[in-house]
Amino acid sequence: MKTIKQVSDLTGISVRMLHYYDKIGLLKPSNFTDAGYRLYDDEALGTLQQILFFKELDIPLKEVKEIMVSTHFDKMQSLENQKKLLIIKRDRVNSLIELINKTLKGANTMSFKEFDMTEYYNVWEEYKKKNMDKVIKTWGSIDKFDEMIEHIKINEAKIAKNSIEAYGSIKKCAEDMKKTLYNETLITIAEKRKEFEKDCLEDNHPILKELYEKLTIDLGKDPSAKEIQQIAKEITDTAKKDYEIFKMDKKGDDYWYYTTKKYLQDPKWIKTVDKDYGRGAAEFIGEVFKIYLKDKRPKLERLYDKLAVDLSKDPTSEEIQQIVQEIADTTKSNKEFYVGDTGLNYKVFLSSLADLYLTNASKNINAADKVYGKGSAKFIGKALKFYAEK
Structure with missing residues (x-):
C-alpha cells in the first residue's frame, strides 16, 4: 500500500488531483489509514496508469470514466x-x-x-x-x-x-459526414443487418440452421448442382421473408447479395462457419451463393464486370468511358439514395478511387485482379482516371 503523498511523488499527479479523481469516482482509494488518509494498492496504481495513458491521448476525464466503467472495457x-x-x-x-x-x-x-x-x-x-x-x-x-x-x-x-x-x-465535407453519421436510414440498415448477422452466426434461426446443415452435409458436392442451388433458394427465400433488412424497397436484394459475400471475404464469418459446419464450409457456401445470385448482382458490380470484361481494350476509348460514365451516375445515385445531395464532386471522388487502383494499394489490386484477372486493377484505375480528368 502507498499513501496518497507517495503516489503523488511517484506519478507526478498532485494530491489535489488525486482527491478530485476520488470525488468523481474515477479512482477510489483501496483503503484508509486509522487517521483517515487514503491508501492505494497495486491494482489502484494500475488503474491510475491507464488514466494517465488516456490523459496523454487528450481524452477528457469524463470520457475516461465512461470508458473505464463500461461493461465493454477490457x-x-x-x-x-x-x-x-x-x-x-x-x-x-x-x-x-x-x-x-x-x-x-x-x-x-x-x-x-x-x-x-x-x-x-x-x-x-x-x-x-x-x-x-x-x-x-x-x-x-x-x-x-x-x-x-x-x-x-x-x-x-x-x-x-x-x-x-x-x-x-472542409465545412461542406464535414456537413456530408454529419448527414451520413446521423442518417436514420443508414442507422436502421446497420441495426437490421446486425440483427440478421447475429442470428446467422449464432444459429438463432432454427429453419436457417437446418437449411445450412443440409447445404453443408457434403462439402465435396458441386456448388452448381441442382439440389444445392435449390437449398440456396430456400435459404434466400427464408432470409427475405423473416428479416426486414432484405425486404427494403430497391436495395433489399443488394443487401442479401453483399451479405452472402461475407462467406468468402469476412474472416470472422469464415472462422465461425468453418467451426460450425466443417473446414471449407464458408468457401463452399460462398461459391454456392455466388452461382445462385449471379444474375442478381447489384448494378454497380455488373458495371465493373462490364468494364473489365476485355482488358486488351483501350481504357480511354469511347466504349469504356461510356461504362465509366454509368459507374459515376450509379455511384451518385446510390449516395443520394441514402444521404441526399451533398455537393460531392464525383469526378474528384472517382479520381481518388483511381489512385487506389493505380498505386500500391494492394488490397484493391489483389481484389480486382483476383476477380477480373491480372492487370485489371491497373486497367480500371486508368479508365477511372481518364474520366475524372476529362
Whole structure:
C-alpha cells in the first residue's frame, strides 16, 4: 500500500488531483489509514496508469470514466489500443518536428491545411459523445474509434486537400459526414443487418440452421448442382421473408447479395462457419451463393464486370468511358439514395478511387485482379482516371 503523498511523488499527479479523481469516482482509494488518509494498492496504481495513458491521448476525464466503467472495457485490450494510439501520436509529432526543421532551413513548406480540419474532427467528437453505445457497437471500442481518428490526423494534409477538391471546402465535407453519421436510414440498415448477422452466426434461426446443415452435409458436392442451388433458394427465400433488412424497397436484394459475400471475404464469418459446419464450409457456401445470385448482382458490380470484361481494350476509348460514365451516375445515385445531395464532386471522388487502383494499394489490386484477372486493377484505375480528368 502507498499513501496518497507517495503516489503523488511517484506519478507526478498532485494530491489535489488525486482527491478530485476520488470525488468523481474515477479512482477510489483501496483503503484508509486509522487517521483517515487514503491508501492505494497495486491494482489502484494500475488503474491510475491507464488514466494517465488516456490523459496523454487528450481524452477528457469524463470520457475516461465512461470508458473505464463500461461493461465493454477490457484492461489488456485497452493497453494494446493505447499503445497503438501513442505510437500514432509519436509519429505525428515526429512529422511536425520534421516540418519545423525544414521550415527553419528555409524550405518552402509553409502550409496551414494540416491544421484546417477542426470542423471535420468536431463532427466525429460530437458523434462519439452523443452515441457512445453505437460507437462501441460499430468500431468495437472507444479506443478503436480514437485510433481511427488518429490515423486521419496523420494523413490530414492529404485528406484536407482531397476534401476541398471534392466538396469545395472542409465545412461542406464535414456537413456530408454529419448527414451520413446521423442518417436514420443508414442507422436502421446497420441495426437490421446486425440483427440478421447475429442470428446467422449464432444459429438463432432454427429453419436457417437446418437449411445450412443440409447445404453443408457434403462439402465435396458441386456448388452448381441442382439440389444445392435449390437449398440456396430456400435459404434466400427464408432470409427475405423473416428479416426486414432484405425486404427494403430497391436495395433489399443488394443487401442479401453483399451479405452472402461475407462467406468468402469476412474472416470472422469464415472462422465461425468453418467451426460450425466443417473446414471449407464458408468457401463452399460462398461459391454456392455466388452461382445462385449471379444474375442478381447489384448494378454497380455488373458495371465493373462490364468494364473489365476485355482488358486488351483501350481504357480511354469511347466504349469504356461510356461504362465509366454509368459507374459515376450509379455511384451518385446510390449516395443520394441514402444521404441526399451533398455537393460531392464525383469526378474528384472517382479520381481518388483511381489512385487506389493505380498505386500500391494492394488490397484493391489483389481484389480486382483476383476477380477480373491480372492487370485489371491497373486497367480500371486508368479508365477511372481518364474520366475524372476529362
